[in-house]
Structures are given as C-alpha cells and as structure tokens.
Amino acid sequence: MIFDHSGREVAKRQLEHEQILPRAGWIEHDPIEIWQRTQDVLEQVLSDGSIRDRDLVALGITNQRETTVVWNRRTGRPYGNAIVWQDTRTDKIAAALDRDGRGEVIRTRAGLPPATYFSGGKIAWILDKVDGVRADAEAGDAIFGTTDCWLIWNLTGGVDGGLHVTDVTNASRTMLMDLETLDWDKTPPAPHLPREIIEKTSAKYREAFERLTDDKLSS
Numbered sequence: 001m002i003f004d005h006s007g008r009e010v011a012k013r014q015l016e017h018e019q020i021l022p023r024a025g026w027i028e029h030d031p032i033e034i035w036q037r038t039q040d041v042l043e044q045v046l047s048d049g050s051i052r053d054r055d056l057v058a059l060g061i062t063n064q065r066e067t068t069v070v071w072n073r074r075t076g077r078p079y080g081n082a083i084v085w086q087d088t089r090t091d092k093i094a095a096a097l098d099r100d101g102r103g104e105v106i107r108t109r110a111g112l113p114p115a116t117y118f119s120g121g122k123i124a125w126i127l128d129k130v131d132g133v134r135a136d137a138e139a140g141d142a143i144f145g146t147t148d149c150w151l152i153w154n155l156t157g158g159v160d161g162g163l164h165v166t167d168v169t170n171a172s173r174t175m176l177m178d179l180e181t182l183d184w185d186k187t188p189p190a191p192h193l194p195r196e197i198i199e200k201t202s203a204k205y206r207e208a209f210e211r212l213t214d215d216k217l218s219s
Contacts, residue, residue, distance in 0.1 A: 002049050002056075011049030013041040020081055025088040028081035031069045034147065035154050063147035065173045068122035070133060070144050070197070076159045079130050079142065082150075083122040090121035097121075109178045109185050119146060120175035123197065137197040144197045146170050174198075 001012040015037045020028040046053065066085035071078040083089070097103040097114035106114055114121070123144050127134045136142035143164055145153065153162040171177040171184075176198065178185045184198055 002045055002051060010051065011045045013045040013048060015041055027084040027087045029067065029084055031071065031078045031082050031147075031150055034082075035151065038151055038155075061148045061151055063151070063170075065146055065148075065170050066117055066119050066122075067147050068119045068126070068144065069147065069150045070123065070126050070130075070137075070142055071150070072136060072141055073143050073164070074141055074159060076154070079126065079133050079136075082147065083125070085117055087122070088116045090116045090125050093121040093124055106175050106185075109180070110172070110175050111179050112173075112175050114175065118173055118175045119144075123174075127197075142197055146173070 002010040004010055017033050017037050018030060020030065022028065045051075064085050067082050069078055069082045070080075094114040094116055097106065103114040106112060106120075112118055127137060133142050143153075145164065145166065148170055149164065149166045152166075153164055156163040168177065168182050171182075172179065176184050
C-alpha cells in the first residue's frame with residue numbers, strides 16, 4: 001500500500017503465496033516465491049498509482065517475525081523452504097533446552113521460553129538436517145534471516161552486496177538476542193551455532209531504503 005503525507009491511500013496491490021504442508025505439524029513457505037511476489041506488487045503498485053520511485057520517502061515491511069530462511073550469500077539461493085512460525089518440527093530441540101538448563105539461560109537473557117515458535121530452534125534444525133548448511137555457515141556462506149531480512153537483502157542488491165540486517169524487535173524473537181546488550185547472545189540454543197550465520201542487529205534501514213530506490217525500483 002502507498003500512502004501520501006496526509007495518510008490517504010494512493011494505491012495498493014497484494015498477491016497470495018503458497019502454504020506448503022509437507023507433513024503433519026510442518027508448515028513452509030517458498031522464499032523465492034515471496035521475493036518474486038514482492039517484486040510484482042512493487043512494480044504494479046507504482047504503475048497503478050503513476051508513481052516514480054523517487055517519490056517514495058519511506059518503505060515499511062511487515063513480516064511473520066519468527067519464520068526462518070537460510071540462504072547462500074554467494075548464490076542467493078535458499079537451502080530449502082522457509083520454516084514458518086507455526087511449524088512444530090523443533091519440539092524435541094525445545095524440550096532438550098529445558099532439560100539441560102539452557103532454557104533458563106534463554107529465559108533470563110532473551111526473555112523467551114524455549115518453544116517451537118521462535119527462530120533459534122529452526123536454525124538449529126536446518127544446520128543439523130540439511131546437507132552442507134553447517135559447513136557453509138562456518139565458512140561464512142550460509143546466512144539466516146527472518147522474512148524481513150531476506151527481502152531487504154534482495155532489495156538492496158542480493159549477491160551484489162545486499163545488506164544482511166534486521167532490527168532488534170525481529171532479532172528479539174529468535175531466542176538468540178540478549179535483551180541487555182541488544183546483541184546476539186553468547187549462549188545460543190544450538191550448540192556450535194556459527195555466529196556468521198546470523199545477521200547484524202542494525203537500524204540501517206535508511207541505507208537500505210537508499211539502495212532500494214537507487215538500484216531496484218528504478219530498474
């Protein structure tokens with residue numbers, strides 16, 4: 001949706017994307033489809049409103065905050081579908097965190113209980129279950145983001161220097177962020193979680209928006 005400075009709606013466009021249910025309790029989304037839908041609605045809403053990219057002064061992204069994507073920063077390809085916030089495949093990971101005491105650390109530092117809802121367990125599951133992801137993460141090639149991060153990375157250049165960033169409100173829903181320091185916790189729920197896989201907690205959205213208007217919308 002595009003609004004003018006008085007709050008009047010200028011134009012809007014929306015598209016659905018597929019809900020993927022491979023088995024009971026598993027819910028996935030296709031990150032490539034979401035990125036394509038995003039490009040389509042941006043193109044159409046600008047056209048519908050007869051608006052130039054330089055007319056935009058701000059961009060807002062709303063997203064499912066715990067939905068987890070892991071992709072290769074060199075190829076731009078996800079390692080698989082996004083694991084959606086409702087997905088419960090990480091129930092054993094969450095239970096193990098409580099059994100061995102890490103759950104209390106997470107509650108104290110991140111302010112969240114171990115649960116399938118949050119992103120940390122989903123990252124751990126992908127690292128353990130998807131071939132090649134852990135090695136690529138340790139090499140700095142596999143990176144994680146919630147859907148906002150995935151879209152910003154693509155909108156700001158993707159493999160050509162896209163920004164791997166999020167804000168602290170999204171980061172706080174991972175079970176990985178320390179609420180005192182607003183940085184990634186030193187005791188994450190996944191053993192040997194490569195720090196390189198997680199994005200920077202940053203408010204660099206102005207830089208992201210400038211790259212978006214310069215490189216993407218104008219093209």
